[in-house]
């Protein structure tokens with residue numbers, strides 16, 4: 178005899194019931210079959226809702242009940258032909274009338290005992306089994322309806338009764354001996370106590386009914402039919418890549434079910450486990466899928482763990498006090514108080530100093546637990562032997578499950594380090610002495626990120642998904658996206674990095690897509706599908722997504738975007754930016770960003786702030802970290818100014834025309850006045866000095882402007898171009914004077930003897946700054962280790978391609994560190 182249990186979703190609609198029938202027909206070809214039925218999906222919750230409304234005297238319960246009645250009557254009409262409909266309608270009505278009567282009573286006296294509730298809730302299963310059995314009969318199956326109250330006997334613990342195992346087993350054996358039908362349909366969940374009262378086996382108890390029958394009948398297997406392809410490696414609601422575990426042993430299944438895997442009601446494993454009967458978890462909607470086999474000796478596989486579970490809605494109670502060590506039977510009293518208040522403890526940790534003890538419980542039990550603990554230790558609280566009870570709510574537990582944990586070194590280390598790297602704060606940890614699970618209590622908001630992070634680390638190939646949130650799709654931003662497009666496959670194949678644009682924005686639009694916005698036409702997609710840009714909203718949405726391995730990329734030159742970095746970094750999202758504003762604000766703000774990155778294990782990278790794609794900041798970082806000291810810097814740090822003075826001869830194109838060319842080539846800032854005023858270079862030398870360890874502000878750097886004052890007073894870029902055109906004679910004179918001395922004009926940043934300055938200089942041919950082509954930059958570092966011959970970095974220092982590749986480099990460096 179095979180035992181098949183069908184869950185609520187499998188019976189959620191007449192069409193689904195037809196699918197169930199097809200499965201049962203197939204299964205009953207070579208064996209008799211017991212079909213254990215849950216209530217139609219959602220019905221038990223609806224019954225509960227009706228009961229509570231009636232208890233409160235709210236006649237809305239009638240409307241809810243009507244919905245429930247109609248659903249069952251419609252199922253009868255849809256499944257059964259006219260001939261069989263009316264006798265079944267009469268039977269269904271009988272059950273529904275009884276519920277209606279009981280609820281009316283509850284409504285009138287405003288009282289609902291758990292005993293009455295058991296009677297109401299159990300009717301969902303009775304109705305579904307009744308309808309299914311009639312449908313099977315109509316379809317020509319030799320089917321018979323069973324009453325589980327004839328053989329499942331419990332104590333009188335209403336709400337979740339305890340089964341009298343020996344008696345139930347005996348009763349099942351004899352009851353089934355008298356059953357001759359090929360298919361036996363039995364309502365799950367309901368049972369009876371020795372006094373004949375209705376009891377229930379606890380929510381999810383239909384699995385238990387099926388397991389009891391399978392065990393008592395020594396069935397060859399127990400099949401649990403549900404709406405997923407088996408016991409999954411993690412909750413698929415949160416982890417899209419979760420997959421069905423092909424085989425698992427009983428202990429692991431119990432751990433997973435205990436820690437939230439809802440496909441199987443935890444107590445169900447025990448009866449079949451004792452008899453070594455395998456359990457199959459199968460999908461009604463994909464019956465051909467392999468499913469999960471739970472049995473004694475699963476075949477060995479290469480997975481270090483079997484699954485990752487989670488329990489949501491957890492509260493953590495922390496009891497501590499300096500004199501706790503001396504309190505007699507402390508833990509005994511604590512657990513006794515909780516047990517008496519019917520509070521189940523999910524996780525316990527106790528410091529070895531015995532100075533504190535921490536228990537995780539269901540959020541619903543908080544009030545009861547608090548009262549119980551305060552009562553049990555009222556003397557100690559009064560005497561201040563204990564600190565006030567510390568309760569944290571809105572938490573969750575994530576747990577790695579495997580019966581092989583004890584044989585594997587480094588698993589907990591890996592678990593905690595990947596959680597930490599993604600900014601997930603662990604509030605408490607426990608590793609069961611059976612070593613079948615390692616659990617961590619975390620903030621509930623972090624659950625999706627934690628599960629995905631762990632799942633990726635323990636189950637997926639080494640491919641690491643990195644979520645990019647790009648703001649700014651101009652000159653640099655667009656080029657970056659092109660480069661990402663070109664290299665994404667290469668990175669997957671060679672570096673195991675899977676880069677995705679999960680969010681993108683410019684000043685007009687913003688768009689998110691968890692599946693990744695395709696690189697090849699990301700900007701068009703943004704413009705077509707995006708919603709109006711709102712930076713605050715963009716940040717909120719990005720944080721709410723709470724994706725692991727997230728990087729925020731600011732390709733704007735805007736202060737409002739730079740001002741968001743502290744919030745982003747504190748959300749454990751890394752920042753990459755060519756925008757120099759954040760690093761050149763007040764020193765304390767710059768330092769704060771660095772500290773936030775350290776504290777929240779995010780990364781803050783801005784290599785392109787100086788020298789575009791040239792490795793200036795990384796080199797400096799290496800020097801400083803390895804103990805070198807910066808004594809002096811000489812540098813040409815403006816690509817656009819170098820381009821301008823290399824191309825402006827005073828004889829061909831005018832100065833304004835050459836500046837325009839620099840702008841069109843993409844070397845200037847979005848506002849070229851930032852370059853020509855010297856502000857851009859001032860910012861860059863400040864960043865180099867701050868990175869070298871000097872606590873300096875922008876005003877500490879002296880600048881001698883070469884642009885006439887009135888040009889700088891232009892109100893906009895257009896006016897600025899007009900005004901520099903009018904000053905052609907001024908620029909011509911500057912070049913001619915330099916030519917006359919056989920020198921070149923370079924805009925130089927210098928740091929010596931603790932002082933920094935910037936300005937236009939005439940450079941003689943024997944100086945390293947002289948030979949600097951096109952838009953090149955050069956930086957000479959004089960350090961303790963490079964005192965005479967400086968360390969020199971030279972190359973293209975502006976332009977979209979080199980800047981984008983510097984940003985790309987920062988992204989890869991972060992991805993490698995994640």
Ligand SMILES: NC(=O)C1=CN([C@@H]2O[C@H](COP(=O)(O)OP(=O)(O)OC[C@H]3O[C@@H](n4cnc5c(N)ncnc54)[C@H](O)[C@@H]3O)[C@@H](O)[C@H]2O)C=CC1
Pocket residue numbers: 648649650651652653654682683684685710712732733734735737738755756757785786789816843844845846847974975976977980
């Ligand atoms: N061009 C170069 O050689 C280098 C540029 N940089 C920096 O790269 C950054 C970008 O430069 P470009 O691409 O040339 O600028 P751009 O003006 O071409 O593009 C700026 C982008 O930012 C967007 N944007 C501006 N304000 C925004 C806001 N408040 N919210 C959302 N989006 C906003 C715009 O819509 C546009 O898509 C600048 O910070 C610049 O200093 C850094 C190194 C070299």
Ligand SMILES: N[C@@H](CC=O)C(=O)O
Pocket residue numbers: 785786788789814815816817818844845846852857974975976
């Ligand atoms: N406008 C800058 C480009 C990057 O910082 C320059 O001209 O160097």
